[in-house]
Structures are given as C-alpha cells and as structure tokens.
Amino acid sequence: MRLELGEIHISDIKLGDCSKVDSGTLYVNVEELRALLLEDEDLASVEFDVVHPGESVRVIPVKDVIEPRVKVEGPGGVFPGVISKVGTVGSGKTHVLKGCAVVTTGKVVGFQEGIIDMTGPGADYTPFSKLHNLVMICEPKEGIKQHQHEHAIRMAGLKAATYLGELARTLTPDETKVYETSGVMSGKEKYPDLPRVGYVLMLQSQGLLHDTYVYGVDMKRSMPTILNPTETMDGAILSGNCVSACDKNTTYHHLNNPVIHDLLEQHGKTINFVGVIITNENVYLMDKERSSDWSTKLASFLELDGALVSQEGFGNPDTDLIMNCKKLEAAGIKTVIITDEYAGQDGASQSLADADPAANAVVTGGNANMVIHLPKMDKVIGHPEAANIIAGGFDGSLEADGSITAELQVITGATNEMGFNKLSAR
Amino acid sequence: MVKEIERAGIPVVHICTVTPISLTVGANRIVPAIAIPHPLGNPALTHEEEFDLRYKMVEKALKALETPVDDQTVFD
Numbered sequence: 001m002r003l004e005l006g007e008i009h010i011s012d013i014k015l016g017d018c019s020k021v022d023s024g025t026l027y028v029n030v031e032e033l034r035a036l037l038l039e040d041e042d043l044a045s046v047e048f049d050v051v052h053p054g055e056s057v058r059v060i061p062v063k064d065v066i067e068p069r070v071k072v073e074g075p076g077g078v079f080p081g082v083i084s085k086v087g088t089v090g091s092g093k094t095h096v097l098k099g100c101a102v103v104t105t106g107k108v109v110g111f112q113e114g115i116i117d118m119t120g121p122g123a124d125y126t127p128f129s130k131l132h133n134l135v136m137i138c139e140p141k142e143g144i145k146q147h148q149h150e151h152a153i154r155m156a157g158l159k160a161a162t163y164l165g166e167l168a169r170t171l172t173p174d175e176t177k178v179y180e181t182s183g184v185m186s187g188k189e190k191y192p193d194l195p196r197v198g199y200v201l202m203l204q205s206q207g208l209l210h211d212t213y214v215y216g217v218d219m220k221r222s223m224p225t226i227l228n229p230t231e232t233m234d235g236a237i238l239s240g241n242c243v244s245a246c247d248k249n250t251t252y253h254h255l256n257n258p259v260i261h262d263l264l265e266q267h268g269k270t271i272n273f274v275g276v277i278i279t280n281e282n283v284y285l286m287d288k289e290r291s292s293d294w295s296t297k298l299a300s301f302l303e304l305d306g307a308l309v310s311q312e313g314f315g316n317p318d319t320d321l322i323m324n325c326k327k328l329e330a331a332g333i334k335t336v337i338i339t340d341e342y343a344g345q346d347g348a349s350q351s352l353a354d355a356d357p358a359a360n361a362v363v364t365g366g367n368a369n370m371v372i373h374l375p376k377m378d379k380v381i382g383h384p385e386a387a388n389i390i391a392g393g394f395d396g397s398l399e400a401d402g403s404i405t406a407e408l409q410v411i412t413g414a415t416n417e418m419g420f421n422k423l424s425a426r
Numbered sequence: 427m428v429k430e431i432e433r434a435g436i437p438v439v440h441i442c443t444v445t446p447i448s449l450t451v452g453a454n455r456i457v458p459a460i461a462i463p464h465p466l467g468n469p470a471l472t473h474e475e476e477f478d479l480r481y482k483m484v485e486k487a488l489k490a491l492e493t494p495v496d497d498q499t500v501f502d
Contacts, residue, residue, distance in 0.1 A: 206462070206463075207463060283443070283461045283462040283463055284443070284460075284461050284462075285443055285444060285445060285446075285458060288444070316443075316444050316447070316462050318447070319444045319446050319447055322446070323446070353444075353447050353450075354444075354446055354447050354450050355450055356450075
C-alpha cells in the first residue's frame, strides 16, 4: 500500500463568516459549523473558542483531540465506518491540516477528564499545547443517557474535523510525505535479510468512556486483527476514551502514531515492518487470555522476529500487556513493551500491576503519579471544578486562586504509551 | 491488604477477576470473579440468577478458606 500525506501548514485559526484556508490561516464559519453539529438531537449547544500556543488558557475537561484530514485520492474516506462509509483506507492521497486540531470539551458524562494548558509548566507535559486548537464546548440535552452523551460529543469532534479537513481538498500541500508498505510475501522477497518486525497496538475496550472504534466496530466486540500501517493515518482507529487522560490515545494520537511512523521510517533500511496487529483490553479474564493468544498467533502467522507492544491505560490492562509480552516471547518473538508507570507520588512503588521476567525490554512514558502544580491561567474553557474529581485529582485540587495541584495523570497525553510525549526514564 | 492480613496469621481468600495480578502480588487462595466492573455480579442476569451466582461464589470462597494449600492456588 502507498499513501501520500500532503501537509498544509496551519499557523493561525480565526473565527469568521467564511470557512477557508488562506495563507496558512484556517478561517471557520462558526454558524455554519454549529448548524451542522446541532443536527444531532442529543446536543443542546456548541460554543467555539480558539486557543494558541503560549496563551494563558486552560481547557478542562478534554474529551478528544482530532486532526482535520480529507481523502483526496484513492478508496474510502476519513474515519471510515463512522463518518465515511465503510471502505478500506490507507492508500492514495490524503491532505492534512498540520499544526491545528479540534479539541472537544463540555461536561463529559460522569468522569471529567483531561487538562490542556497552553502555557506554563502544564503546557510542557502535553503535545497539544503546541497546536492551534479549535475548542468546542459541547453541552448535551437534559435527560439523555450517558452513552448517548458520550456518542454525541465524540461525533461532534469527528464531524467538525471532517468539515475542516474538507477545506484542504483542493489546496496544494506545503509538504508531501510518502508511506509505502509491503505485502507479507513481497516484503520477504524485497528484504530477505532484514528482521521481520510487527507492532502490537493495544486498544482500550472496557466500556463507556473506555472504548475504541475500528472502522466503526467497538473493539471490545472484536477479535485481534491485522491492519496495514497506513490505515491508521486515514482514521481507521478512533478514540472513545479519555479517563485518566495522561495515557489514553486521542484520535490525534492514532492518526499520528509515532511507533508506526518510526517503524515505517526504518522499513527497508534496518527492519522489514510487516504490519500492525490490533488487540483489545477487555474486562473479562477469558477475553484477556483469548486476545493475547490471538495477537501472538497472528504474530506467528506473520513469522515475526520481533514485536513492539504499546499499551493503552494502566491497572488491569497491565495484565493484557504482560500476557502479550509473555506469549510473544514464548513463541520466539523478541518483544519490547511500551508502557507508563504508576509508581506512587515518590516513585518508589511497583510501576505496573503485573510483571514477568519475559518483560525484559521496557520503554516507559513516565510516572503518572508525580505531583505537579499548575498555576492559575487568565482564562479557563470548560468546567474548572472538574479538577476535584478527575483521576489524579483530589478534593481540594482546585485552589481558590484557580491553580491546581494534582498528579500528572490529569494532563491529556502526558505519559502517552505510544511514546508521543517527551517523558521517559533510563 | 491480602498479604498484610495473612501476615497477621489470618488466612485470606482473594476473590478477583484478574487472577494473574493476584498471583503476581502474592495471594495464596484465589477465587476468580466475573468481570472487572462487576466482580460478584453479572448485569446480564436476572436478580434471582445473580443472587444464585453470588451465593455460589461466596460458598466456593468459604471452601477455599478451609482448604490447606502448599502453594499459590487458583480455585477455578
């Protein structure tokens, strides 16, 4: 498969009465976009704001972060099975509005998760402080059920990103990147001497606000399967989760998965990147056993020499991670796991809930229990009182002056287990 | 908690869903539970069926408590 990503660099967003991209500025007709989003009967209101890097602004809570893209050549459309019709994506040409994102906020069902600070110490911990963000405050109609509420906010973000992505359809990209993958046989013929490496991408699938969707399929109802790496760049995988925001993959992470980008970069040079095995993290032990059996079986079918495994979340998914690692290693496949740590506020406790000697090559995204202090911002978008009840916060996290003392896990993407952020350890 | 109570000389049965974690942390008597969000229940069942499920699980745990073990044991 061959996918061309044409990047259009965005250096500003302005709200106005006409939607277009002109000289690197994204103009958004808010009334037109609002009307589109309010076609969803579960939404009562959508308000818009724009935040830029370096501004004294806090967004809390954060539901999802999404990069606008549009498919300009080749089969399928972005976010297949959810926004576009089902159809295999990952080939042809896709345009990307680079440097900006849609950020959804509002009351997020029961849990209120995730903080993005655009300046100060908090900004250093989230990659999304470096983007120009269209923030959408989505509030639901009274009386709707929790799963409808989650669905409404999730869809609003995806619809807005699709609407903005469409503006890039006829533009000439500032930069074009080409990603090319091989078939199982052709890769072997082309690179007979390179080690065969696969990527086991673990996806949260534990229920409301802990779900991930692949071509529209709720991943907890799927067996592990194989994706071509470029499919993820067209939105084959979408986030429906944001609880303990530090190590949850937003849709932006899935579109820009750094493990996939780095493996493709080395494909044909130091390794033969054979493919992506996606698997889930369910709440039943039997599912955990079955899915780790299957991810290992698929890895063996692909005759991998090595595998990278990235986790999403922590706690009981540590068991899915360790099962994947143990079974892959037992099948003779050298395995590296990418995780993060909950080692206590002093960093002295056991980092993962589960462990095994087979996990002898581990990359960490940092200690999510580390306590941080986020100073007051001049402006807060969303619901600041959420700081008292988010995972990593505690009663009194939100101080009278508007500052927040909480664990690092409150910050969206801070300890991301795809290695998207900068934190790690030696 | 399981280990601290046992250290004080009182045998413990750990009813838990993710038995591998229980093994890792060192529980000696482990009874598998239903699922992480509902260890002792199952929302797919009727109230009566759930009561029966829970009753049997507690019974199994009590049996495990009086069973001598030499090593970490999962009572499947």
